[in-house]
Amino acid sequence: MKIPVVKNILEANERISLELKEMFDQKGILVINLMSSPGAGKTSLLEKTIEALKDKIRLAVIEGDIQTTIDAERIGKYGIPTVQINTHGACHIDGNMVKDALPSLNLDEIDILIVENVGNLVCPAEFKVGEDYKVVILSVPEGDDKPAKYPLMFQESKVLLINKIDLAPYLECDVEKIKREALKINPTLEVFPISCKTGEGISAWTEWLLKAWEKKKSS
Amino acid sequence: MKIPVVKNILEANERISLELKEMFDQKGILVINLMSSPGAGKTSLLEKTIEALKDKIRLAVIEGDIQTTIDAERIGKYGIPTVQINTHGACHIDGNMVKDALPSLNLDEIDILIVENVGNLVCPAEFKVGEDYKVVILSVPEGDDKPAKYPLMFQESKVLLINKIDLAPYLECDVEKIKREALKINPTLEVFPISCKTGEGISAWTEWLLKAWEKKKSS
Numbered sequence: 001m002k003i004p005v006v007k008n009i010l011e012a013n014e015r016i017s018l019e020l021k022e023m024f025d026q027k028g029i030l031v032i033n034l035m036s037s038p039g040a041g042k043t044s045l046l047e048k049t050i051e052a053l054k055d056k057i058r059l060a061v062i063e064g065d066i067q068t069t070i071d072a073e074r075i076g077k078y079g080i081p082t083v084q085i086n087t088h089g090a091c092h093i094d095g096n097m098v099k100d101a102l103p104s105l106n107l108d109e110i111d112i113l114i115v116e117n118v119g120n121l122v123c124p125a126e127f128k129v130g131e132d133y134k135v136v137i138l139s140v141p142e143g144d145d146k147p148a149k150y151p152l153m154f155q156e157s158k159v160l161l162i163n164k165i166d167l168a169p170y171l172e173c174d175v176e177k178i179k180r181e182a183l184k185i186n187p188t189l190e191v192f193p194i195s196c197k198t199g200e201g202i203s204a205w206t207e208w209l210l211k212a213w214e215k216k217k218s219s
Numbered sequence: 220m221k222i223p224v225v226k227n228i229l230e231a232n233e234r235i236s237l238e239l240k241e242m243f244d245q246k247g248i249l250v251i252n253l254m255s256s257p258g259a260g261k262t263s264l265l266e267k268t269i270e271a272l273k274d275k276i277r278l279a280v281i282e283g284d285i286q287t288t289i290d291a292e293r294i295g296k297y298g299i300p301t302v303q304i305n306t307h308g309a310c311h312i313d314g315n316m317v318k319d320a321l322p323s324l325n326l327d328e329i330d331i332l333i334v335e336n337v338g339n340l341v342c343p344a345e346f347k348v349g350e351d352y353k354v355v356i357l358s359v360p361e362g363d364d365k366p367a368k369y370p371l372m373f374q375e376s377k378v379l380l381i382n383k384i385d386l387a388p389y390l391e392c393d394v395e396k397i398k399r400e401a402l403k404i405n406p407t408l409e410v411f412p413i414s415c416k417t418g419e420g421i422s423a424w425t426e427w428l429l430k431a432w433e434k435k436k437s438s
Contacts, residue, residue: 037256038340038369039361066341068367089371091310091341119368120341121257122285122310141360141383142258148287149338150257152308164360170389 013127016095020130023107030112030213033093033131035153038119040139041163043071044196045205046116050078052206053112057213060110062101064093064117071116081105092124093117112213121146125153132216133158140164144177147185154185159192161205166195232346235314239349242326249331249432252312252350254372257338259358260382262290263415264424265335269297271425272331276432279329281320283312283336290335300324311343312336331432340365344372351435352377359383363396366404373404378411380424385414 024031036042043063050059060081063072072084083101085093098115105113115131117124125134136157138146141164147154154160160182162175179191190208194201243250255261269278279300282291291303302320304312317334324332334350336343344353355376357365360383366373373379379401381394398410409427413420 037258037338037361038365039256039358065368067370068364070364070368091339118341119256120310120339122337122339123342139258139360141358141386142256145287145289146257149284149289151286167360167386167389170386 013095016099017128017130020095020098024130027107028217029107029110030216031131032114033117033129033134034114035117035124035134036137037121037142040137041196042116042137043074045137046075046114048196048202049206050080052202058109058111060105060113062098062115066118087118091118091120092127093129094127095129098129121150121153125156135159137161137163138178140167140171140173144174147178147181151185154182157189159190162193163196165193165200166198229345232314235318236347236349239314239317243349246326247436248326248329249435250350251333252336252348252353253333254336254343254353255356256340256361259356260415261335261356262293264356265294265333267415267421268425269299271421277328277330279324279332281317281334285337306337310337310339311346312348313346314348317348340369340372344375354378356380356382357397359387359390359392363393366400370404373401376408378409381412382415384412385417
């Protein structure tokens with residue numbers, strides 16, 4: 001009984017995600033579904049990305065959290081449109097939650113919308129939210145065996161950001177191994193080692209993001 | 220439609236977990252359900268725990284992973300009974316999976332059974348597996364806002380291990396704040412700051428574990 005029900009939920013979500021995608025395409029909005037384990041640096045990455053791009057492009061953020069508005073408050077300070085979704089216990093954001101958040105955004109004034117998912121390296125990979133690309137952050141303290149152990153997340157993503165590389169000297173974690181293992185699972189993955197603390201590598205990521213938006217705009 | 224189905228799955232699991240718990244109680248086995256985000260240090264804690272207790276008590280481990288046998292191989296080296304569960308994509312271990320693993324263990328020769336759950340700070344908190352206690356590890360690099368953001372895990376747990384305290388000097392993370400916030404959510408939580416790298420704090424945890432087993436044995 002369990003499997004067909006889960007399949008129906010996924011199929012229903014797929015339909016809603018397609019509707020969302022069509023609408024975002026019409027408006028020319030690039031949508032990123034940003035995912036990671038708890039504390040890998042999703043909100044810190046958003047802060048760095050907003051700092052780098054806020055004068056070049058119109059960004060907006062949907063903040064997904066199980067509870068609290070801690071992240072939305074951090075992002076709200078930058079003066080860009082931010083909507084909070086509280087999932088009330090659910091382990092991921094789905095298409096319906098994003099749909100419900102849209103009336104709070106003016107879609108005619110957004111170039112790139114970033115959806116910060118719930119901190120979870122497993123479940124969010126199964127639920128599309130109308131995105132162009134999934135982006136996963138893996139932080140160095142989590143260890144270099146994680147792509148092999150959580151493969152779906154790395155299969156589904158277009159970009160892997162390896163965060164907290166400033167901590168590498170204090171850890172037994174091989175950044176090159178993370179890259180190698182992730183590319184074994186998904187050879188088309190774009191990989192950027194970054195540090196949201198020192199700013200290292202952030203410009204390579206924001207350039208990729210700008211190019212992805214320009215490509216979408218001109219298509 | 221979605222909520223009743225989920226409720227049924229949880230209720231069915233509750234029944235299986237109760238059956239398991241009764242059986243473990245009869246055998247006098249203390250069962251720990253060990254949970255955390257990916258890479259917080261569950262397997263490293265097991266290694267340290269086995270090193271400290273293997274001559275005092277008969278330990279066994281059930282290793283839960285989505286894929287791979289990386290962790291079971293790490294634990295297998297210690298020569299204690301170890302069973303691997305691969306969840307094939309599922310984000311948590313449930314009672315049925317533990318039930319299926321039991322024929323591979325001789326329950327008459329086990330004092331403490333530790334179930335290492337899938338790396339996930341959300342979903343495993345909802346599924347009992349016949350345990351006496353849930354134990355959660357939060358690692359310092361994940362940040363001190365995590366108890367507030369993932370409250371169910373901290374509500375459900377008996378013990379919080381704050382791991383990787385050796386990294387605290389390199390991070391903007393307040394170990395005391397983690398403790399304070401976690402105790403706000405669950406005032407009965409036992410909290411041990413530890414480092415699986417340096418060994419700091421491990422003996423306080425293993426003493427707690429031994430006492431919990433002695434208490435169960437004499438009850």
